[in-house]
Amino acid sequence: MTDTGTPPLVRLQDLNVKFVTRESTVSAVNDVNLTLKAGEVLCIIGESGSGKSVSMRALMRLLPERRARITGTVEVDGKDVLSLKGKELSDLRGGLVSMIFQEPMTALDPVYTVGHQIAETVRRHEGCTYDQGMERALELLELVKVPSAERRLRAFPHELSGGLRQRAMIAMALSCRPKLLLADEPTTALDATVQIQVLILLRKIQAEMGMGVIFVTHDLGVAAEIADRVAVMYAGRIVETGTVQEVLGNPKHPYTQGMLSSTVHGNMRGKDIEAIPGSPPDLRAMPPGCAFAPRCKYAEAACTTALPPEVIFDAGRMARCIKVAPDSVRQKELVPAE
Amino acid sequence: MANITMSPADAVAVQGAPAVRVRSYWQNVGYRLRYDYLTLFFGAMVMLILLSAVFAPLLAPMDPYESSLINRLKPIGYKDFILGTDELGRDILSRMLYGGRISLTMGIMPVLVATLVGGTLGIVAGFVGGRTNMLIMRVVDVFYAFPSILLAVAISGAMGGGVVNGMLSLTLVFIPPLCRVAETATSQVRNLDFVEAARATGAKTFSIIRVHILGNVLGPILVYSSSMVSVSILLASGLSFLGLGVTPPEPDWGLMLNTLRQAIYINPVVCAIPGVAILITSICFNLVSDGLRSAMDVRL
Amino acid sequence: ALPASAESVLRVAMTAGDIPVTIGQPDQGFEGYRFVGYNLYDTLTLWDLSQGETAADIKPGLATSWDIDPNDHTRWIVKLREGVKWHDGCDFVAEDVAWNFARVSDDKAPQFNAKQFADIRNRTGIIDKVEVIDDHTVAFITKQPDALFPYQLSYWFMISRCKLTELGNDYEKYAVDPSGTGPYKFASMVAQERLELVKNADYWDEKRIPKHDRLVLIPMPEATTRAAALLSGQVDFIEAPSPDTIPRLESSGMTIVTAPYPHNWSYQLNFVDGAFKDVKVRRAANYALNRSEFKALLGGYMIEGYGIVPPSTPYYGKPEYVYEYDPEKATALLKEAGCHPCKITLAISTSGSGQMQPLPMNELVKSQLDAVGFDTTLDVMDWNALLDVGRPGREKNPQIDGINISRALQDPFSALIRHVYTLQHAPKGSNWGHYTNPEVDTVIDEIYAAFDPQVRMEKLTKLHEMMVDDATMLMVAHDVNPRAIAPNVKGFVQAQSWFQDLTPIVVE
Amino acid sequence: MIAYILRRLLFVIPIALGVSIVCFALVYIAPGDPLNTLLPEDASAETIAMVKKAYGFDKPIPVQYFIWLGKVLTGDFGNSIASGRAVTDDLFKALGNTILLAGGAVVVAFSLAFVMGLVAGYHSGGPVDRAVTGIAVIGVSIPNYWLGIVLVIIFAVELNVLPATGMGPRGSDTFNFWEWDHFRHLLMPMLTLSMIPIGIITRTTRAAVAEVLNQDFVETLRAKGLGEREILVHVIKNALPQVLAVMGLQFGYLMGGSILVETIFTWPGTGFLLNKAILTRDLPVLQGTILVLAMIFVATNLVIDLLQTMVDPRLKRS
């Protein structure tokens, strides 16, 4: 994973996040390695509870300090995020890195107007007056194509439709021209027609501003629509990475394959869907081997004894499965017989 | 139409071992309480206080009514009077123990009755809605428009002193807020899909309330009413203090506080005992109620 | 604070919950009479409160003399004091007396006031009419001959006709602008909090011109509060400190003054329905009480009650029965009466004017009675409810055998007659338990007809002895009315009366 | 918004009517005759009947109610049976004194409790939280009249630094909040009275702040890089509606609930008036006082309701 030349915008090295409570310890993120180049869009795909959101929050150190144990390296634009203190950290948040959340309804403060919330961010990072902040907020709302932006500036979140709220959220995230945008399932709560609008908007703005984007989703279609590269997460681990074409076109990990095959599309009428059986493991008691093994149709004894290594094919193309190791003779078995 | 490849048996096979230990909601509450040492401690205190009241006849070293004027207003530890004596030379410890019976009854009974009455009214109002709700809640609103102490004093003052009147007035004071809590909880639960689903099976109103509503609103109602116990103890003692609650020579903490007040210059420590008892009891009930609240506030 | 030299102020904490009304007959019981009535107003006959050795008696007030018409024992000729001026400057004349009578008797008169009427009716009810003979003489025609009539006049306050007429007979206005002939003049009032009076330098009785400039009366019903207020220097003079606070007050240098006075903490008994209709049981109860324990309970601040009136009363006499503590005798009497255990119910109150320490005292009574073979139930109620039991008489509550309402015994009628006279059966009068004894009635009739003070005194003494011997009450204690006074307050003499004279007090 | 206010006002009418009925009825369930204290102990039956008539107590109760209501609507609460003074005068003077006392207690309680609750909620779970929660629990558990007595003993009797009773050297009429000599009288009752609200508001604020801090948008605020102080502003504004509601309730309680404390300190307010009216069964005073206090409570709730609507835009209707 060594990429010479420009340093990566984001580098995660052996990131581990555990939530410790009296009753149990949840291993939410386990040994995650990831890099993101400037201007690149990375999609993290995974089932619910696979640790996508936790990884994103770890990037901004938004996890509850007292309960979350973060280890490993988190570097954004050369800064070691885990060692930042006070002001440095809050300068990073919203300035260098900003974030869009899944539920814009709950992610916006219900008692302040949308305009205020944007202006406040601008003021925080650019030290301007409130009025200048409001002006900028107006520009931003226009940028994200909010109709009648002037009126919406003074609207409260609950007065906006889901799509508009999410656009306001995006405007807020963009307010200080971040280098890195984190988007945690920003379109999941939206209607199909609105979702595509937002996706296209995000893509356009990303291209214009040259931001790096990490985009979390569990919808392969969304990834196909927006991603440059894809990382697939399962039970707190990244099990496969690659460009979007590679991963969606030629999935290597059995889990990725299962995801693809269980996604419904039109021409499957009357046939059963090839669903992945079972459900994900309990993160409080992780199995020692491959976490996917109990649901994997290729699983064998070796899978459950030790953690499979990261098998690296090219720069940025990885799969964590013993069956895809280049030296493995059993590799062709991976293509299941029709 | 015959290509069913997956039989349900397959699905069972892959569901695997249970992911979590099976615990019911109440077991869960119990589990959380088990580790809440503060609550456990104060719970034990409450038990102790209750038991000492229940077994007062066995525990009390002396007759709480027997006076002896030679021994009036003696300090703590005088002769056999562990906590000293009152203005008639009666043993304070014995009176405190017996007094607990009345004070705690005055604290707990009104809340209990109000929980039953107010809870029922609230659940009915919340579930049935419409006109019934209007009728019940408007009446409740009227009583709610009186600050509780004002209402308690006004009713007690109107009906005259006595334990029964005192309890009656406190009950009336607690019915409206409990009714409101029950109504709010019920109308929240009522809108959840599982109640809709129950209606969709054609179930009758009463059956739905009994099976689906009750179990879900009991928690909040109980938490609220447990927090009312200490309020009730305080109000009851206040009434007795004003001469509206318990009548002498019955030992009651509030009343003892009132009568001992005259002697505060002679023996201030002894005069403080009933006050301290009220304070401690109230604190215990409050903290237990808090513990219960946080134990029951489990997001499932 | 004001400079010390400016004026001397006496601040008094009363036990009342509010300022007594200032429109003539005060409310708040005799405390109202004590602090507002006799300070702002005068009565025709006044109480002589200048000494504390013997029980106070009446003396000339606005009337200088009163004489029964020798030919007509229902006609009293009363000479009025001359040269007396109302606080508003008008002269006091005979017409004022007639006008004041209409005020409390004639509901057609513009100055009539229902509450005042109710308040004084028991005293003035006997008057049939008032005749103005000249500017300073009036005649009272009573409905029956009444030798005790001059005592009744001592409760009836004269208010200013000039002032009330000027105010359009509006008593609400008059209340904050009253005018009397008393030793103090009204200065200001904050309802419920304080009444300020200033000295009337032109008072007709020069000896009683106040020796301080200003009198501040503060209602303070809580005994502990009064003590605290005195200790923290907020007042100079407090009424009725509770016995348990007295040691503390004394240790802080306060003076405690006491004096016996016509007060009786006792139970009126039911002579018709229950066990007390038997004189043996009544005597047994009286023998059962160890009155020295009550004294201990009250820190010594009482007089043991063996009679209806305190022993210093002129007509106390020498009753045959002296109910010294004798439990054996009590038990024996009960057995003799065939009432053992003897179930009785006593109605008591939690508080109330003159009730001293009602709860502990009643509890003590119960325990002593029970010790000799009674089985006592205390029926505890609030003061109002007890009055409600007291007023209609025993018929309404036959299950009650005794009521604990302490009565004022200021004059012979109040002290003796009303409790035992057949004509005073409740609800018409105060004979709650319907005591009837033809001998007693005869003596009372003689008293009413005895216009010779000597004879009257003999008869009264006889009546009192008869009442004690027949155990017409369960007698417990006489209050000594302790008062606590700050060290800088001098000159107060406590009279043996419900009423007190504050005018000689000097505030240093 | 104006329609909303009007509607809320409209809702108050039936409540007010109900309250007036309750107030009026309350004193009639009472045993004992209201005229008892008015009349001498040995008043005769005819005297009683005559006075009853003079006070209008001989009419049927519903008729009495309507007569009373009619007068009340014109601001006439009748005259006190005991003192003969107009109830309106006494009542509103007492109300002024109570407002002074309750207002003082409110200021003390609200500011102290809000700050303590805020700090505790912000550090929920920590030692500060525990300390504050402890104080709050004591505040709600202590019998405040008892505390009042203890304070008097300490500060008035033993230390002799504060007056034990009353409202000033010359009574309430001349009370001057800004003069130390007067203000001293206010201190102890105010402190005593503020204990319960301190406890309750602290607890509410703490819970509300902790709850708001758990909401998603706080994460957004952190993600925007706002400092803790700026976040606090958001948290306060969000917690405010809840806290306001409780504060309103507490203010109402203070107005009507100071019976014990006012009695202890002989503070000439409504509680004192009420206590006396109960003991002497002074019907007009009792009815008037209870009615006015209940109406103040209703009004307070109304104002708080409107305030909440103003703070929380989600509550704004049509």
Added chain:
Amino acid sequence: MTVTEDTRKAPALSAVDRKDLRDRGGERQPMLIARELKKHFPITGGVFNRAVGHVRAVDGVSFTVMKGETLGVVGESGCGKSTLARLLMHLIEPDSGELIFDGDAVGEKDGLLVRDMRRLMQMVFQDSYSSLNPRMPVEDSIAYGKKVHGASEAEAKAAARELLTKVGLDPNLFGPRYPHELSGGQKQRVNIARALVLEPRVVILDEAVSALDKSVEAQVLNLLRYLKQHFNLTYVFISHDLNVVQYVSDRVLVMYLGEVVEIGPVDEIYENPKHPYTQALLASRLSMDPDDRIEEPPLVGDPPNPINPPSGCRFRTRCKHAEKICEIDRPILGEWLSAEAHVTACHMFVPNSGHSVAAGAPVPPTPKRTEAAMAGGD
């Protein structure tokens, strides 16, 4: 509904019999006919809290559901899908319109009682969490419906356990659990079991799979397919996921702002959508091919306020074909009663409607975007 005890015994596991003894109206009689269903929720306000407006949640919806078929219902959020489902279940009373169940009018004098109808028609809710009683073991939740209709405790329990097996959950393992001890997919299986315990003929699935992960969604969809054949069910399948609807449905109904804009057999709709809204909706589907991205949003703006819907055609504010006529005239859905019909409520498909592209129009001009469309859903 007179059904003897015997006939309601569950069909054998393997036998898939299209003949249902409960059938009354015959095989050709539609299972369900909804006619002009309307539900307007009042919006209150003003001083007297009177209704100041109405949310026209369902505004004259008519359709048929054939026996044994799956009718898919699609539409944007807030277009009235759930309201429609609740209307069908009579969980809320319609303001007007009628419902005919297997030939019997529901809730009318001489028709089918609502209570009886509820035995024959059941519903699965979207929110798998709130649709189970959190204080009840799931098997009791399932058994409850049975008990309501008079079964004994043991019978009900047995039925519940049998159904748990049928939805793929081991009754010993899962029966005594509480909802919070189940995953989303498992909970939804329980919900389905609960709906089936009364042996209904029709099941309404309101977004029954929307909240699930893709892999779980696939499991549940398979289960639904299996159950449908096993129990001879008719489904009304509500979803906003067009792919899923295409997968499960025989016919599809498209809703917009409380109205039906298009209805027809699934292949017809997906291959040849007529209504501009249906077209836009279908065009918004994401493809799985990263090289085939959508560059222009097929539809802009949000749906208008349902309190004050646009006059005429409700879609006209966002429609690129909107013309004067669309503002004046409300387009009528055509002959909707037959199973094969593919009809749409759009002026462009009504000959001589006045729309320029309708058959019989003088000159067919090129479609133009209107101002309204640009402004979005203000």
